[in-house]
Amino acid sequence: MLIGIDLGGMSAKAAVLGKDNKLIGKTRVQTSRERSPEETSFALAQLARRAAEAAGVPFEEVEAIGIGSPGVIDSEKGVVVQWSNFAWKNVPLASYVEKYSGKKTFVLNDANSAALGEAKFGAGKNFDDCALVTIGTGVGLGVIIGGKLFEGFHGAGTEFGHMVIRQDGELCTCGRRGCFECYASATALIRSTREEMQRNRDSLLWKQALSLEGADGRTAFLAAKEGDEGAKRVLSDYFAVLGEGIVNLVNILRPQAVLIGGGISAEGENLLRPLREYIYPRLYVLDYAPLVLCCASLGNDAGLYGAIENARNKMQ
Ligand SMILES: [Zn+2]
Missing domain, CATH: 3.30.420.40 (ATPase, nucleotide binding domain)
Known part of the structure; x- marks a missing residue:
């Protein structure tokens, strides 16, 4: 099982990819630039657990977490190189979320993430x-x-x-x-x-x-x-x-x-x-x-x- 997270300036959403490519267990948490990158990462790991719970999937069965994040993203390293809205610079988002969730985590720029989603599951x-x-x-x-x-x-x-x-x-x-x-x-x-x-x-x-x-x-x-x-x-x-x-x-x-x-x-x-x-x-x-x-x-x-x-x- 895989969990997706869509990180934004106001809120972050998470869901599990279920049968027939349906998103299940959708959950949401507020985000704020007042929180440190590490606090936000902790909140994202908690959000992933809640999504699994809402989807009725034991968290042990989750293989990985994918995150779409605003900003310039080094997707190889899972680093948010720059996100001006939150004043983030070189935030190792994947490592932080891995630390708090125990799951392998990958990060992609949000526009690229949306394009990949549409290309594989949507109009493309x-x-x-x-x-x-x-x-x-x-x-x-x-x-x-x-x-x-x-x-x-x-x-x-x-x-x-x-x-x-x-x-x-x-x-x-x-x-x-x-x-x-x-x-x-x-x-x-x-x-x-x-x-x-x-x-x-x-x-x-x-x-x-x-x-x-x-x-x-x-x-x-x-x-x-x-x-x-x-x-x-x-x-x-x-x-x-x-x-x-x-x-x-x-x-x-x-x-x-x-x-x-x-x-x-x-x-x-x-x-x-x-x-x-x-x-x-x-x-x-x-x-x-x-x-x-x-x-x-x-x-x-x-x-x-x-x-x-x-x-x-x-x-x-
Ligand atoms: Zn410009």
């Missing part, structure tokens, strides 16, 4: 080469080539969100200007939605959001459905910038499929249709090497599945 399972683009506060990317995760040297690769698309553009959290995620993240969509609201007090965006603070990633989609021209413009600008980034990605890697994950993927065809319309005519040799563009299917479970799959691969 019929493709050997696929990429998961996760749209949230930033833009994450995980790449599967020939059924295997591609992480780059020391796991530092596939930082799609920090591809510069506008020199001297918006300031990014990474310190550079004009990064892709400054324009293509959900944060960026919300920013443009608010800008449009400020330009036009009569916009239907106000009806959806009620206030500037009330605007979220769905606001523009909802107002566009009601025919609001400003909302349609916000979305078409957003699809163009997101689409252009995906065109670049596909022209470089040429996966068989690109999966879109994150909260925005709940929009389904309202997101995919205009994105395909932007992307397909701009792709290199589309007829020869067609591309599938679809939404991720595992939602918040993708990271747990990927963490488990990584542990299984490493145990073999």
Whole structure:
């Protein structure tokens, strides 16, 4: 039996991979940057025990624990090299969790973990080469080539969100200007939605959001459905910038499929249709090497599945 843990800035979730590839015994614990890395590791080991208990699996039968963690991860050593949100630097997370759980533990970056989960258990399972683009506060990317995760040297690769698309553009959290995620993240969509609201007090965006603070990633989609021209413009600008980034990605890697994950993927065809319309005519040799563009299917479970799959691969 294998246990997966999805570590985040607000909480950590754990589950056991049961029969028919179902996640069972799901449990959760709050996380906080006030806790030391070792205290957090202890909490994760306890969480794994609780997941096993909830799944009705004796903890002795658990072979390994896989963790998906934010930050730059050295997946060979199981070290969180850098996680700025929690101010972690060179935290030997795998060793700490092993110490408190007595189980072999493996760590992977969370975007990579979600990609591995989708590739093996979700929307990517019929493709050997696929990429998961996760749209949230930033833009994450995980790449599967020939059924295997591609992480780059020391796991530092596939930082799609920090591809510069506008020199001297918006300031990014990474310190550079004009990064892709400054324009293509959900944060960026919300920013443009608010800008449009400020330009036009009569916009239907106000009806959806009620206030500037009330605007979220769905606001523009909802107002566009009601025919609001400003909302349609916000979305078409957003699809163009997101689409252009995906065109670049596909022209470089040429996966068989690109999966879109994150909260925005709940929009389904309202997101995919205009994105395909932007992307397909701009792709290199589309007829020869067609591309599938679809939404991720595992939602918040993708990271747990990927963490488990990584542990299984490493145990073999
Ligand atoms: Zn950046």
